[in-house]
């Protein structure tokens with residue numbers, strides 16, 4: 001049986017088609033994002049869109065057998081013009097919302113439109129592009145653009161090189177994320193959207209680096225992408241691996257993804273899910289048992305809690321900090337530089 005794509009779902013086919021038309025007609029990507037904003041917003045007002053996205057994803061082989069980052073994602077489409085994914089923001093076990101979900105970071109020349117489709121939405125912090133204060137101590141200066149709620153149905157645009165971070169949410173939140181680069185689509189984008197390129201992007205970055213192709217292919221290699229607040233200001237992280245989360249086990253992913261399915265009102269898909277879990281080829285016996293127990297929870301209406309693990313998904317000083325820590329770093333910058341540097 002053919003694996004479904006977004007085209008097999010009427011609403012997704014229509015919305016993705018509309019966004020694609022906008023991007024084909026507007027080589028200026030910033031303009032295309034702007035024109036797509038009402039389409040993104042309209043998607044968040046239709047819960048049936050979310051159901052189609054969940055059904056599309058659960059029908060993909062391997063969906064119930066994933067290692068996951070703190071915010072698991074579901075893909076809708078990747079084409080030469082854009083990537084469209086859904087980010088599932090899973091709450092911390094204590095539901096604390098005064099913790100950042102990751103390090104402060106920017107995505108180089110990428111542009112992002114994000115729309116809150118379910119849940120209360122997170123508080124996001126956006127800061128200006130970092131200027132080097134002291135190369136040796138890796139200290140950077142950035143100003144606050146805004147700290148504001150990304151509430152339900154709100155669409156936010158994150159411009160290239162803008163530093164940002166979402167804070168944790170007290171309750172499950174889903175966002176639709178429309179990713180593009182910032183230059184007109186060319187042959188390189190068509191090449192990168194090919195399935196082979198998608199599967200091997202890490203290997204290609206290495207090959208691209210050695211061949212000097214990374215710039216041509218836009219494979220992000222900016223030196224400093226991540227930052228964290230200190231009492232002296234903001235420190236850059238040279239090596240992204242130092243702040244990148246490791247993927248957690250399938251036994252965490254399953255409760256979290258079933259939490260998403262239950263909380264968004266898709267429990268009636270339980271029988272369909274049971275079949276898919278049975279056909280999930282490489283699922284380990286214990287994980288399969290867990291998945292089928294969660295299917296039973298869906299059927300009986302037992303509440304399924306999401307699961308994040310300390311030391312894997314959260315609990316890292318440079319990635320999970322409070323808003324007061326960011327404010328302290330912002331204040332430290334307004335002091336005289338010599339004093340800031342000596343702290």
Ligand SMILES: [Fe+2]
Pocket residue numbers: 105107164
């Ligand atoms: Fe980001």
